[in-house]
Amino acid sequence: ETGVTQSPTHLIKTRGQQVTLRCSSQSGHNTVSWYQQALGQGPQFIFQYYREEENGRGNFPPRFSGLQFPNYSSELNVNALELDDSALYLCASSISTDTQYFGPGTRLTVL
Amino acid sequence: AQSVAQPEDQVNVAEGNPLTVKCTYSVSGNPYLFWYVQYPNRGLQFLLKYITGDNLVKGSYGFEAEFNKSQTSFHLKKPSALVSDSALYFCAVRALGGYSTLTFGKGTMLLVSP
Numbered sequence: 075e076t077g078v079t080q081s082p083t084h085l086i087k088t089r090g091q092q093v094t095l096r097c098s099s100q101s102g103h104n105t106v107s108w109y110q111q112a113l114g115q116g117p118q119f120i121f122q123y124y125r126e127e128e129n130g131r132g133n134f135p136p137r138f139s140g141l142q143f144p145n146y147s148s149e150l151n152v153n154a155l156e157l158d159d160s161a162l163y164l165c166a167s168s169i170s171t172d173t174q175y176f177g178p179g180t181r182l183t184v185l
Numbered sequence: 186a187q188s189v190a191q192p193e194d195q196v197n198v199a200e201g202n203p204l205t206v207k208c209t210y211s212v213s214g215n216p217y218l219f220w221y222v223q224y225p226n227r228g229l230q231f232l233l234k235y236i237t238g239d240n241l242v243k244g245s246y247g248f249e250a251e252f253n254k255s256q257t258s259f260h261l262k263k264p265s266a267l268v269s270d271s272a273l274y275f276c277a278v279r280a281l282g283g284y285s286t287l288t289f290g291k292g293t294m295l296l297v298s299p
Binding site: 175178 | 289
């Protein structure tokens with residue numbers, strides 16, 4: 075098991091609502107990356123935070139936003155939820171550009 | 186842009202037999218290659234990586250991978266499969282020197298029969 079934790083484990087929301095997912099990075103790691111894994115697909119990169127600054131962003135709309143805190147934990151916020159946002163959201167932590175270690179994920183269902 | 190192809194949706198192998206899970210990649214510059222494994226309802230678990238050096242990389246649980254630059258491939262291998270190896274395997278790539286964002290393949294389900 076890695077030291078990366080995510081909460082909550084599961085979440086059910088309705089279309090149009092907002093959601094916040096949380097990630098606690100492994101001790102000593104200063105970089106957090108977020109991925110969306112739709113059913114039957116590989117993870118897709120959402121964005122990355124390094125020392126509290128967004129360090130890169132994938133092809134996701136602005137309603138996907140994030141934060142990284144001084145202790146390097148992180149949040150992913152999604153506004154105006156759509157049905158297609160239903161997925162497993164994975165957080166990964168690393169020391170800068172080194173190997174990424176993943177948390178167990180948050181399963182989001184949008185009804 | 187970088188990309189990964191895993192041509193097989195599923196690989197079936199009998200316990201004790203060798204296994205290979207295929208991966209090809211496309212990236213500008215030198216690649217940084219990874220294999221991860223995902224068990225049901227779990228996150229991704231790191232298996233091994235290639236940065237530079239020896240083309241044969243050894244990782245966790247007896248897995249290894251062979252980097253072939255001319256064929257742009259990074260196939261995952263294990264000499265003797267176990268039933269407990271049954272899981273979903275993902276190959277990922279990023280370019281050296283760029284952001285550490287990973288591009289993943291669609292995954293290959295490995296089923297090991299007793």
